[in-house]
Amino acid sequence: DVKVTQSSRYLVKRTGEKVFLECVQDMDHENMFWYRQDPGLGLRLIYFSYDVKMKEKGDIPEGYSVSREKKERFSLILESASTNQTSMYLCASSSVLVDRPNTEAFFGQGTRLTVV
Amino acid sequence: RKEVEQDPGPFNVPEGATVAFNCTYSNSASQSFFWYRQDCRKEPKLLMSVYSSGNEDGRFTAQLNRASQYISLLIRDSKLSDSATYLCVVNIGNYGQNFVFGPGTRLSVLP
Secondary structure (H helix, E strand, O other), rough: OOEOOOOOOOEEEEOOOOOOEEEEOOOOOOOOEEEEOOOOEEEEEEEEEOOOOOOOEEEOOOOOEEEEEEEOOEEEEOOOOOHHOEEEEEEEOOOOOOOOOOOEEEEEEOEEEEEE | OOOOEEEEOOOEEEOOEEEEEEEEEOOOOOOOEEEEEEOOOOOOOOEEEOOOEEEOOOOOOEEEEOOOOOOEEEEEOOOOOHHHHEEEEEEEEOOOOOOOOOOOEEEEEEO
């Protein structure tokens, strides 16, 4: 079974704090993603990475950065947390299989972040 | 126009009913297609991939019409446990790197 594990289920941080959200996958997937999910807005892509040390901006990268130093780990960093970053954060991973194009994304359990 | 659109919902149906969800996507370069299920305050989980010829998994049937850029999900004999939000997902990237999610349609199956 593919496992994507996020370091925290619930997190409360203060405005201005630097926040690290960690994600680890155990299936040697090339692609890893960070999304946030807000009521009425669905899942929005923040960043994704297709290889170690590689990253691409998603739809809403402002206020976030990422790090992928090892293939299995993808970290999301909120440089200076703000109240509008209160959200559910979801990490996902997927493989690259040329002979099997319908490879799905597997999600972690989510981190519900509250910034006060 | 949103890239992936779904029925707004919510759908409230009695147990045993048949319910159909519709989804349209705007990018004709979309490569692969999925239905995910998301329970309240949980992560999305794959329900089924959607293949060009259509596919069935028990009570669930998915259809894809590439010409119309339309995907559907049919649930027969609804169970209480089917209550969830159903997300239509397309992947535009050649290497599985660009998943685009629809807003979801909430289903409540009532006793």
